[in-house]
Amino acid sequence: QYVARMAGIGTMMKLPYQETAEGLDAAFIGVPLDTGTSNRPGARFGPRHIRAESIMVRRYNNATRSAPFDSIMVADIGDVNVNLYNLPDSCRRIKEAYQKIMAAGCIPLTLGGDHTITYPILQAVAEKHGPVGLVHVDAHDDTGDTALGEKIYHGTPFRRCVDDGLLDCKRVVQIGLRGSNYSSDPYKFGREQGFRVVYAHDCWLKSLVPLMEEVRLQMGEKPVYISFDIDGLDPTFAPGTGTPEIAGLTTPQALEIIRGCQGLNIVGCDLVEVAPMYDLSGNTALTAANLLFEMLCVLPKVKDY
Amino acid sequence: QYVARMAGIGTMMKLPYQETAEGLDAAFIGVPLDTGTSNRPGARFGPRHIRAESIMVRRYNNATRSAPFDSIMVADIGDVNVNLYNLPDSCRRIKEAYQKIMAAGCIPLTLGGDHTITYPILQAVAEKHGPVGLVHVDAHDDTGDTALGEKIYHGTPFRRCVDDGLLDCKRVVQIGLRGSNYSSDPYKFGREQGFRVVYAHDCWLKSLVPLMEEVRLQMGEKPVYISFDIDGLDPTFAPGTGTPEIAGLTTPQALEIIRGCQGLNIVGCDLVEVAPMYDLSGNTALTAANLLFEMLCVLPKVKDY
Amino acid sequence: QYVARMAGIGTMMKLPYQETAEGLDAAFIGVPLDTGTSNRPGARFGPRHIRAESIMVRRYNNATRSAPFDSIMVADIGDVNVNLYNLPDSCRRIKEAYQKIMAAGCIPLTLGGDHTITYPILQAVAEKHGPVGLVHVDAHDDTGDTALGEKIYHGTPFRRCVDDGLLDCKRVVQIGLRGSNYSSDPYKFGREQGFRVVYAHDCWLKSLVPLMEEVRLQMGEKPVYISFDIDGLDPTFAPGTGTPEIAGLTTPQALEIIRGCQGLNIVGCDLVEVAPMYDLSGNTALTAANLLFEMLCVLPKVKDY
Amino acid sequence: QYVARMAGIGTMMKLPYQETAEGLDAAFIGVPLDTGTSNRPGARFGPRHIRAESIMVRRYNNATRSAPFDSIMVADIGDVNVNLYNLPDSCRRIKEAYQKIMAAGCIPLTLGGDHTITYPILQAVAEKHGPVGLVHVDAHDDTGDTALGEKIYHGTPFRRCVDDGLLDCKRVVQIGLRGSNYSSDPYKFGREQGFRVVYAHDCWLKSLVPLMEEVRLQMGEKPVYISFDIDGLDPTFAPGTGTPEIAGLTTPQALEIIRGCQGLNIVGCDLVEVAPMYDLSGNTALTAANLLFEMLCVLPKVKDY
Amino acid sequence: QYVARMAGIGTMMKLPYQETAEGLDAAFIGVPLDTGTSNRPGARFGPRHIRAESIMVRRYNNATRSAPFDSIMVADIGDVNVNLYNLPDSCRRIKEAYQKIMAAGCIPLTLGGDHTITYPILQAVAEKHGPVGLVHVDAHDDTGDTALGEKIYHGTPFRRCVDDGLLDCKRVVQIGLRGSNYSSDPYKFGREQGFRVVYAHDCWLKSLVPLMEEVRLQMGEKPVYISFDIDGLDPTFAPGTGTPEIAGLTTPQALEIIRGCQGLNIVGCDLVEVAPMYDLSGNTALTAANLLFEMLCVLPKVKDY
Amino acid sequence: QYVARMAGIGTMMKLPYQETAEGLDAAFIGVPLDTGTSNRPGARFGPRHIRAESIMVRRYNNATRSAPFDSIMVADIGDVNVNLYNLPDSCRRIKEAYQKIMAAGCIPLTLGGDHTITYPILQAVAEKHGPVGLVHVDAHDDTGDTALGEKIYHGTPFRRCVDDGLLDCKRVVQIGLRGSNYSSDPYKFGREQGFRVVYAHDCWLKSLVPLMEEVRLQMGEKPVYISFDIDGLDPTFAPGTGTPEIAGLTTPQALEIIRGCQGLNIVGCDLVEVAPMYDLSGNTALTAANLLFEMLCVLPKVKDY
Ligand SMILES: [Mn+2]
Ligand SMILES: [Mn+2]
Ligand SMILES: [Mn+2]
Ligand SMILES: [Mn+2]
Ligand SMILES: [Mn+2]
Ligand SMILES: [Mn+2]
Ligand SMILES: [Mn+2]
Ligand SMILES: [Mn+2]
Ligand SMILES: [Mn+2]
Ligand SMILES: [Mn+2]
Ligand SMILES: [Mn+2]
Ligand SMILES: [Mn+2]
Structure with missing residues (x-):
């Protein structure tokens, strides 16, 4: 039945809400944490605003010809109850929550939250699947070692993942990197691990369809x-984020990247760093909702029509 | 268990969600309709934003010493599926939804929506209780007859209620009226029915505790x-509304009015006209959430501590 | 005489105001209606804000070498007095207003308002000219049949036009379509009528000059x-709209489309769905004002220099 | 005939527009100048936004029982074509425009614009009426001598008026003064001329009805x-202004001041310093529109009902 | 020399910047920390925005007749380099920074930051002065024990201060408390220590001059x-804060409280919880800047004129 | 040492502040003037907001491989004390300030302010270096003669520069010109002097690397x-500006232009027309801060790594 868009309790895409991942093929889950943020906070409200703007998303993806809701069981399973005042304890809570999701055989689609959260998520994911390949879209490589003496914040998740052996480093690609840097060879650590690094300036004015062919092979x-990371996009497309960098990717390129993952053995996805207060129009959250829908559409069991 | 404020699916005051009013003493329900608005639309997003800001509301009311959640069963029962394109049909849908709530013996606490909605709500309420007394806070008397040839919009609900015999007119009080008018004797219709009319300018710089003693007698x-109607408040307290009028009531006065209803035989409440886009700070919705909590605290079965 | 930009009563492009279309070759006219909107309302304020931002538009179009104000008589004839509470009655009022404009031999350039209004406008236009060709820029095809039981709202105007025989269906092109859909073959209705459908994703990173050559032939x-429909543009270019869809057209492409209509037998134009409250910068309205100026520049009688 | 509020070319209160003051008892006129502003500019857009928000104002003033539009001829006569780049030349243009209004026997009601403009307006007013009494509401006394070497800016108009003999200094009252100061005896100049100075802190929590009795005698x-000056109000009531000072007057007090002028021989009025960009809600401009309506209601020839 | 208000590096009130407190009687210092925030973050930008709006503050306080800059040495000594990712470490950094200030014999005037910071500040202050009396303005009593298992966040600073013996509990007053609560006797802890608790609802519509006479005796x-805590003010006066509560204090009352401290032996002051993003107008930061100026004006060595 | 981004007095890129240019190779300097603005004012706050957003800029430019802070002495030398009320006097003050900078042998990198300021800056620059080549990015050619009778405002600086012989006209390029015009041959004056004019529509969808090769030869x-001029960029990239024009340059193109200047004998740079109030996200100022960093990176003495 057709329902007025703004009517109803605000779950992701008006999906049913359930408390656990039991019985689901995929689940949307929020992680309302932003205490790992180095500049502008606010990503704790990302899940709420992404859910709110997701009322615009409908059932069918005419571009990929995917019908996710006709193919798999999906629900919104709410938010992880993070500890806003203690990042390591939040990481523990996130890891435990995702261990339950993995145990249920469900694919998590995460609404962040700042990028810190990907570290504990990948702890749970790799516990089940072993070291994973990674398609990482971001303005930043997030492989710093420490800041202000801390090893856990939104600039270090992928360093920690390497430290813990959670990544299959030859199957890591980072797309959209740019901006000024603290060191003169900023992406050295990743390259030493075997990451493929794709600068934003190598994407300017280009279709990323050819790149994604290579990524699928990788x-x-x-x-x-x-x-x-929504800041992989240019700030014109996603002003509502905490550490924007100019001259980034476009939303068509974002769609090319995600649609280019069709056919891969995807075991989890996240969309992080939406800080809604810096985007009065709501379009950053709208973009995030659409990108999460696109991720849903390329999950392994989703059928075409 | 303490939960981070922004975590979780966004029901009103983090209450459980259930689809019907069965088994409830009171229920929060949204009516996301604003097509009866004469100036700035946006109240269709009132329920969403009031729910969002209600995360600040806690269990106990230290001023009234009320413990509503220890006293009665309350839940959020979602939104009426309004017809945005047809006001009379929306009214029919609202009336039918509230007839079910009334049949369940539940007191509705409504998150509006524009003031049009009070007419069909009162049709359902009066069907059960007979003509009701009314405590109406508003900048406007909302007793117009027609506008642009229409009998149904947010300027006419109480005229329609009188037409249908839904009000016990000697037990009606309108508080906060002000602003310029289309006619030189604007509140004549109400006064002819026996309404008590309290101008905003008679409330300036005054406690309304004495007024409410009289209202309780009435x-x-x-x-x-x-x-x-949130526009009963001065626009400084509630900028997020569609037809603001300067020099209105204060939030302390709003609390005095609602707290002054303690002991009355309240059978329903609504909080209407929150148009969030005109209030970047969210404080209009925050005020609405608090006023709805205060209404909950003065319901007949709520116990003091 | 040079006048400070912000000085003066706010007519479109500081043109003279007159009450009727008599004596004019073309007229700007507003239709401040948004009760056909499915998501965010606010387009009722489109005409006001487009007029406000039009103070930036000057006399000559250096790109097309058009001098519209040296060629034809143009004025601002104000707004249609719509009925905000009754969509069918608004449609009647719009149709009647445009019948008068058509009778005066004047080309209307409409400042919307939501897309509902194009249906009654085309009733008046086709009454004079017979079924017309249509260059329709939009994220949505707007050929739905009903929603919430209603046949008239902003998702159905072109279905209604087909029903009434107002369109010369082989001469219809829809440019910019995208987004998720309610059905798995969303543009089927249009294609069955003979519409040409141009997806947004077929426009990414391309000049639309070649497309418009084909359109001129068509x-x-x-x-x-x-x-x-301003939502044909990407939301970065036009955040101030009610149903934005990501990954849309650019403003250079919008200019290519309109400039590509030079030489056609244009009998009317509209620019709809500007909802200014979602764009604090005013640039959506600014874009709309410029696109309306570009439409004016390609009207049949406008001379080059 | 009832017209939808947002419909129509945006004159003040939907009044007719005419180019000159001929035949009018009173005229609204804009002065879109803000180059005399010391802190935040933007008052050049004051006239536009005050007109826009004036759509909320209706015909009758139920508080004063005034029916201005039934009593006198009023129109909107547009804006003075100021020179944004040259303050002295702007002053000359303003003076000349007002000399014409005064010559027509019309009372000007000015939509500012920063406070600089009151100096040239009073030059024209005093040329006709001789030195005038002044009811000046403001956070600042605006009697500075120079700033940055300049004698003309929004901090000096009343010093310049004294220099030119335009004020009947014993009949000047300044209400609402407050804030920190450049000197330790900031209001000395005014007091030496005989001005009555009323501090904001002497108005806190008080009705100003008794003050206005004294002012009428004065x-x-x-x-x-x-x-x-809209900054006479507390910034909560009027955030949209360039040099806000905390702890100011309330809108009820503003109404008491203006309504307290009923019966005086008023020869002109202005409402200045509305800088709309700092008030997303539009309520500063709405307040300004209402205060101008209240000023209209107390003009000498306006009849009660 | 008069300088254009917006010119110059943005120190507090355009004071000189120096790196340490050496040689100063009083110093403005920022603590850009908000990771102790339970709801909306953003107070990390409080110092920047308070400094920005402080350009409106001038040399003399005409209400208190204080001339602080003629009396004592004051400078801006920049910000504490907090650790955003680790609250206990931030507390350590703050305490050490303030120990240096205290050692220099300088009175700190702090620009917060969330209320967590008052705990380490008082550790340093009490180390020098012994247990201190406290004038605490706030909507909340901030005497919680733990949240989410943590003892350090913005809801607990005064509990921690009591635990550490930093307060002279009979000389503590908390003004402005209000809002719903987690327990049915929320202010019990403070009262048991001997705190005086003043509810916001006991301040409505009252001058606080009599209260402050009692406080001076206390x-x-x-x-x-x-x-x-800026949230002691009503959200209309200070929307830019993280946990607003309706029906609070007014800015005149805030001035009465601070001015009522004149003559006391003040050894430090802070102004916390300004989260600028929720206040587009900047007036929350402007209010904070003015309140800090008023605090400066009542410091022991400041002379009257 | 790593410092939290928001900590510290807000100099450009956290550089040291010093009062004069003595001993510096390059200096950032603000000119907070906007009284030359024809439409929306606000650029007087450009320097403050560019400095605020510059906290995101780090030491190394990975794209150009420049290490400016390892190569040359740079500081922030504050703002010119402009006269907001008198444009010619402001120009005099600016010229004198820049004469001192030039005398110190320092390259100025200017944070505007509206474009008026480039005229007096170039007076000082050309006094030292003789007529200079000019890389001018803008939507407008800024070669008007007068407006409202004035020769000095933001539409005329390059006409005045030609009048004074400050430009080596064969070495002038203007990139990004577009929009409607007051005359039918708007760029005639510049072309007559020998300026190269590059329309925005000739840049659409193109890399500007080839253009810059030609510019380097020129x-x-x-x-x-x-x-x-930040309005050279499309308003989606830079909404915070006073006279935006649609369909402009992109930030990748802006980077290509500035990076394409590497190797030139650059003697000064400015970034003008940032009016922050029209960009809630802060990204216009962020873009400006990054573009100024890129300019710094291509200064003659800056070494690669
Ligand atoms: Mn990241
Ligand atoms: Mn990132
Ligand atoms: Mn109402
Ligand atoms: Mn109302
Ligand atoms: Mn459409
Ligand atoms: Mn559309
Ligand atoms: Mn003034
Ligand atoms: Mn003032
Ligand atoms: Mn607190
Ligand atoms: Mn608090
Ligand atoms: Mn320019
Ligand atoms: Mn320009």
């Missing part, structure tokens, strides 16, 4: 995780 | 409905 | 109407 | 000019 | 610290 | 000045 058939 | 022990 | 010499 | 029957 | 001649 | 080895 990823092969083994498990892949998609981590999409 | 209302007696028979059923009373509270209809609170 | 349109031929018979009457053509331009209907430009 | 003003007597001779000509009086009302100059209302 | 405080006597021993050291007093002023901690002003 | 400029040769003689002194070059870069003047970057």
Whole structure:
């Protein structure tokens, strides 16, 4: 039945809400944490605003010809009860929550939250699947070691993942990197691990369809995780974020990247760093909702029509 | 268990969600309709934003010493599926939804929506309780007859209620009226029915505790409905509304009015006209959430501590 | 005489105001209606804000070498007095207003308002010119049948036009379509009528000059109407709209489309769905004002220099 | 005929527009100048936004029982074409425009614009009426001598008026003064001329009805000019202004001041310093529109009902 | 020399910047921390925005007749380099920074930051002065024990201060408390220590001059610290804050409180919880800047004129 | 040492502040003037907001491989004390301030302010270097003669520069010109002097690397000045500006232009027309801060790594 868009309790895409991942093929879950943020906070409200703007998303993806809701069981399972005042304890809470999701055989689609959260999520994911391939879209490589003496914040998740052996480093690609840097060889750590690094300036004015063909080859058939930092997009497309960098990716390119993952063995996805207060129009959250829908559409069991 | 404020699916005051009013003493329900608005639309998003800001509301009311959640069963029952394109049909849908709530013996606490909605709500309420007393807070008397040839919009609900015999006119009080008018004797219709009319300028710089003593006498022990148009407040307290009028009531006065209803036989309440886009700070919705909590605290079965 | 930009009563492009279309070759007219909106309302304030931002538009179009104000008589004829509470009655009022404009031999350039209004406008236009060709820029095809039981709202105007025989269906092109859909073959209705459908994703990173050559052939010499829904643009270019969809057209492409209509037998134009409250910068309205100026520049009688 | 509020070319209160003051008893006129502003500019857009928000104002003033539009001829005569780049030349243009208004026997009601403009307005007013009494509401006394070497800016108009003999200094009252100061005896100049100075802190929590009785005695029957700087109000009531000072007047007090002028021989009024960009809600401009309506209601020839 | 208000590096009130407190009687210092915030973050930007709006503050306080800059040495000494990712470490950094200030014999005037910071500040202050009296303005009593398992966040600073013996509990007053609560006797802890608790609802419509006479008696001649949480003010006066509560204090009352501290032996002051993003107008930061100026004006060595 | 981004007095890129240019190779300097603005004012706050957003800029430019802070002495030398009320006097003050900078042998990098300021800056620059080449990015050619009778405002600086012989006209390029015009041959004046004019519509969908090769040839080895009006960018990239024009340059193109100046003999740079109030997200100022960093990176003495 057709329902007025703004009517109803605000779950993601008006999906049913359930408390656990039991019985689901995929689940939307929020992680309202932003205490790992180095500049502008606010990503704790990302899940709420992404859910709010998701009322615009409908059932069918005419571009990919995917019918996710006709193919798999999906629900919104609410938010992780994070500890806003203690980042390591939040990481523990997130890891435990995702261990339950993995145990249920469900694919998590995460509404962040700042990028810190990908570290504990990948702890749970790799516990089940072993080291994973990674499609990482971001303005930043997030492989710093420490800041202000801390090892856990939104600039270090992928360093920690490497430290813990959660990544299959030859199957990591980072797309959209740019901006000024603290060191003169900023992406050295990743390259030393074997990451493929794709600068934003190598994407300017280009279709990313050819790149994604290469990425599919790189990823092969083994498990892949998609981590999409909304600041990978240019700030014109996503002003509502905490550490924007100019001259980034476009939303068509974002769609090319995600749609280019169709066929991969995706075991989890996240969309992080939406800080809604810096975007009065709501379009950052709207973009995030659509990108999460696109991720849903490329999950392994989703059928075409 | 303490939960981070922004975590979780956004029901009113983090209450459980259930689809019907069965088994409830009171229920929060949204009516996301604003097509009866004469100036700035946006109240269709009132329920969403009031729910969002209600995360600040806690369990106990230290001023009234009320413990509503220890006393009665309350839940959020979602929104009426209004017809945005057809006001009379929306009214029919609202009336039918409220007939079910009334049949369940539940007191509705409504998150508006524009003031049009009070007419069909009162049709359902009066069907059960007979003509009701009314505590109506508003900048406008909302007793117009027609506009642009239409009998149904947010300027006419109480005229329609009188036409249908839904009000016990000697037990009606309108508080906060002000602003320029289309006619030189604007509140004549109400006064002819026996309404008590309290101008905003008679409230300036005054406590309304004495007024509410008189109102309690006026209302007696028979059923009373509270209809609170957020534009009864001064626009400094509630900028997020569609037809603001300067020099209105204060939030302390709003609390005095609602707290002054303690002991009355309240059978329903609404809080209408929150148009969030005109209030970047969210404080209009925050005020609405608090006023709805205060209404909950003065319901008949709520115990003191 | 040079006048400070913000000085003066706010007519479109500081043109003279007159009450009727008598004596004019073309007229700007507002239709401040948004009760056909499915998501965010606010387009009722489109005409006011488009007029406000039009103070930036000057006399000459250096790109097209058009001098509209040296060529034809143009004025601002104010707004249609719509009925905000009754969509069918608003449609009647709009149709009657445009019948008078058509009777005066004047080309209307409409400042919307939501897209509902194009249906009654085309009733008046086709009454004079017979079924028209249509250049329709939009994220949505707007050929739905009903929603919430209603046949009239902003998702159905072109279905209604087909029902009434107002369109020369082989001469219809829809440009910019995208987004998720309610059905798995969303543009089927239009294609069955013979519409040409151009997806947004087929426009990414391309000049639309070649497309418009084909469109000019498709349109031929018979009457053509331009209907430009601002949400055809990407939300970065036009955040101030009610149902934005990501990954849309750019403003250079919008200019290519309109400039590509030069030489066609244009009998009317509209620019709809500007909801200014979602764009604090005013640039959506600014874009709309410029696109309306570009439409003016390609009207049949406008001379080059 | 009832017209939808947002419909129509945006004149003040939907009044007719005419180019000159001929035949009018009173005229609304804009002065879109803000180059005399010391802190935040933007008052150049004051006239546009005050007109826009004036759509909320209706025909009758139920509080004063005034029916201005039934009593006198009023129109909107547009804006003075100021020179944004040259303050002295702007002053000359303003003076000349007002000399014409005065010559037509019309009372000007000015929509500012920063407070600089009151100086040239009073040059024209005093040329006709001789030195005038002044009811000046403001956070600042605006009697500075120079700033940055300049004698003309929004901090000096009343010093310049004294220099030119435009004020009947014993009949000047300044209400609402407050804030920190450049000197330790900031209001000395005014007091030496005989101005009555009323601090904001002497108005806190008080009705100003008694003050206005004294002011009416002070003003007597001779000509009086009302100059209302919106920053006289507390910034909560009027955030949209350039040099806000905390702890100011309330809108009820503003109404008491203006309504307290009923019976005086008012020869002109202005409402200045509305800088709309700092008030997303539009309520500063709405307040300004209402205060201008209240000024209209107390003009000498306006009849009660 | 008069300088254009917006010119110059943005120190507090355009004071000189110096790196340490050496040689100063009083110093403005920022603590840009908000990771102790339970609802809306953003107070990390409080110092920047308070400094920005402080350009409106001038040399003399005409209400208190204080000339602080003629009396004592004051400078801006920048910000504490907090650790955003680790609250206990931030507390350590703050305490050490303030120990240096205290050692220099300088009175700190702090620009917060969330209320967590008052705990480490008082550790340093009490280390020098012994347990201090406290004038605490706030909507909340901030004497919680733990939240989410943590003892350090913005809801607990005064509990921690009691635990550490930093307060002279009979000389503590909390003004402005209100809102719903987690327990049915929310202010019990403070009262048990001997705190005086003043509800907001006991301040409505009242001058606080009499209260402050009592407070001066309560405080006597021993050291007093002023901690002003901007959410003590009503959200209309200070929307830019993280946990607003309706029906609070007014800015005139805030001035009465601070001016009522004149003559006390003040050893430190803070102004916390300004989260600028929720206040587009900037007036929350402007209010904060003015309140800090008023605090400066009542410091022991400041002379009257 | 790593410092939290928001900590510290807000100098440009956290550089040291010093009062004069003595001993510096390059200096950032603000000119907070906007009284030359024809439409929306606010650029007087450009320097403050550019400094605020510059906290995101780090030490190394990975794209150009420049290490400016390892190569040359740079500081922030504050703002010119402009006269907001008198444009010619402001120009005099600016010229004198820049004469001192030039005398110190320092390259100025200017944070505007509206484009008026480039005229007096170039007076000082050309006094030292003789007529300079000019890379001018803008939507407008800014070669008007007068407006409202004035020769000095933001539409005329390059006409005045030609009048005074400050430009080596064969070495002037203007990039990004577009929009409607007051005359039918708007760029005639510049072309007559020998300026190269590059329309925005000739840049659409193109890399500007080839253009910059030509520009480098055009400029040769003689002194070059870069003047970057932020409105050269499309309003989606830079909404915070006073006279936006649709369909402009992108930030990748802006980077290509500035990076394409590497190797030129740059003697000064400015970034003008940032009016922050029209960009809630702060990204216009962020873009400006990054563009100024990029300009710094291409200064003659800056070494690669
Ligand atoms: Mn990241
Ligand atoms: Mn990132
Ligand atoms: Mn109402
Ligand atoms: Mn109302
Ligand atoms: Mn459409
Ligand atoms: Mn559309
Ligand atoms: Mn003034
Ligand atoms: Mn003032
Ligand atoms: Mn607190
Ligand atoms: Mn608090
Ligand atoms: Mn320019
Ligand atoms: Mn320009």
